[in-house]
Amino acid sequence: xxxxxxxxxxxxxxxVLKLLADNKKMYGYEITQKVKELTQDRIQITEGALYPTLHxxxxxxxxxxxxxxxxxxxxxxxxxxxxxxTVSKEKVxxxxxxxxxxxxxxxxxxKTR
Amino acid sequence: xxxxxxxxxxxxxxxVLKLLADNKKMYGYEITQKVKELTQDRIQITEGALYPTLHxxxxxxxxxxxxxxxxxxxxxxxxxxxxxxTVSKEKVxxxxxxxxxxxxxxxxxxKTR
DNA sequence: TTTTATACATCGTTGTCTTATGTATCTTTG
DNA sequence: CAAAGATACATAAGACAACGATGTATAAAA
Numbered sequence: 001x002x003x004x005x006x007x008x009x010x011x012x013x014x015x016v017l018k019l020l021a022d023n024k025k026m027y028g029y030e031i032t033q034k035v036k037e038l039t040q041d042r043i044q045i046t047e048g049a050l051y052p053t054l055h056x057x058x059x060x061x062x063x064x065x066x067x068x069x070x071x072x073x074x075x076x077x078x079x080x081x082x083x084x085x086t087v088s089k090e091k092v093x094x095x096x097x098x099x100x101x102x103x104x105x106x107x108x109x110x111k112t113r
Numbered sequence: 114x115x116x117x118x119x120x121x122x123x124x125x126x127x128x129v130l131k132l133l134a135d136n137k138k139m140y141g142y143e144i145t146q147k148v149k150e151l152t153q154d155r156i157q158i159t160e161g162a163l164y165p166t167l168h169x170x171x172x173x174x175x176x177x178x179x180x181x182x183x184x185x186x187x188x189x190x191x192x193x194x195x196x197x198x199t200v201s202k203e204k205v206x207x208x209x210x211x212x213x214x215x216x217x218x219x220x221x222x223x224k225t226r
Numbered sequence: 227t228t229t230t231a232t233a234c235a236t237c238g239t240t241g242t243c244t245t246a247t248g249t250a251t252c253t254t255t256g
Numbered sequence: 257c258a259a260a261g262a263t264a265c266a267t268a269a270g271a272c273a274a275c276g277a278t279g280t281a282t283a284a285a286a
Contacts (some may be wrong), residue, residue: 006123007211009242009273013119018219029264039214049243051266073251073264096221098120099212101152106131108209122242122273142233162274164235186282187234 008043012053014095015045017080017088020063025077028054054078062087121156125166127208128158130193130201133176138190141167167191175200 019031026034032045057063062084068075080088102108132144139147145158170176175197181188193201215221 006126006243006273007208009122010119011215012242015218022220027264028266029262033263035218038218042210042214043218046244047264047266048245048268052242055266070264071252075264092219092221095120095215095219097155099215099221101155102124102208102212105128105148105151105156106205106208107135108205108212119242119274125274140233141235142231146232159275160233160235161237161276165273168235183232184283186232188232189234 011095012045012049013057014091015043016050016053016057017062017084018092020078020080021085021088021092025066025079027075027077057084124208125158125162126170127204128156129163129166129170130175130197131205133191133193134198134201134205138179138192140188140190170197 015035016031019034020026028047028050032047032050035043035045054063057078058065061081063078064081066077066079068077128148129144132147133139136147141160141163145160145163148156148158167176170191171178174194176191177194179190179192181190
């Protein structure tokens with residue numbers, strides 16, 4: 001089962017930045033698999049969404065890249081820049097605050113209980 | 114302070130349905146003010162987003178409307194239909210589940226603590 | 227009397243994601 | 257061994273939601 005994709009909108013960049021903050025370097029396909037695994041298949045990142053996002057992060061200088069070859073196959077690793085680390089933290093805490101507000105609004109038990 | 118609006122995307126319908134579940138009948142402007150109040154100005158619903166959403170909910174038969182006049186000014190009240198009540202509950206619990214998953218993914222303290 | 231608040235509505239633009247498509251290599255399986 | 261599936265990148269067309277601007281109109285406050 002997957003969430004109605006509407007909810008996931010706007011969270012992709014945050015997810016990617018957080019994973020990179022935890023893992024030093026990751027490549028695109030690895031990110032999709034990691035998210036699938038961590039969320040027990042509940043969130044599936046499509047490649048059509050991920051790659052443009054990674055390219056945007058790179059254009060914004062939030063990540064740096066390094067290409068490696070596994071046999072003859074290309075693998076493009078992404079790592080957070082200094083700026084990326086800052087933005088990652090900001091995005092994650094913004095998400096946390098937003099979730100608390102939503103919990104309040106939707107009358108769910110708030111985290112501070 | 115307002116959240117980077119990206120996060121709010123996809124949650125508007127859920128918010129509206131939840132408010133209507135709690136309040137029997139509300140009109141558009143009232144909804145914008147209620148959300149502002151409940152979230153202490155952290156979430157601001159714009160009219161350009163709200164009215165089309167309300168119209169969509171109506172087209173989907175999730176809400177019924179009734180027009181009233183306050184003096185000479187029109188006010189359009191929205192109420193949940195039976196189907197709307199069901200969908201409201203579904204959307205809210207989907208949102209709750211999604212938030213738990215995101216908390217897990219972002220390594221925030223999960224709600225069950 | 228002008229500004230602000232209330233109250234509705236639509237429309238063009240933007241941004242994000244989906245779905246589809248394309249290329250290529252490597253591994254597993256019938 | 258051939259086909260299918262997994263790994264790995266990428267782009268492009270289209271859908272859809274929300275933003276920001278704009279418009280109309282009434283009521284209240286400054």
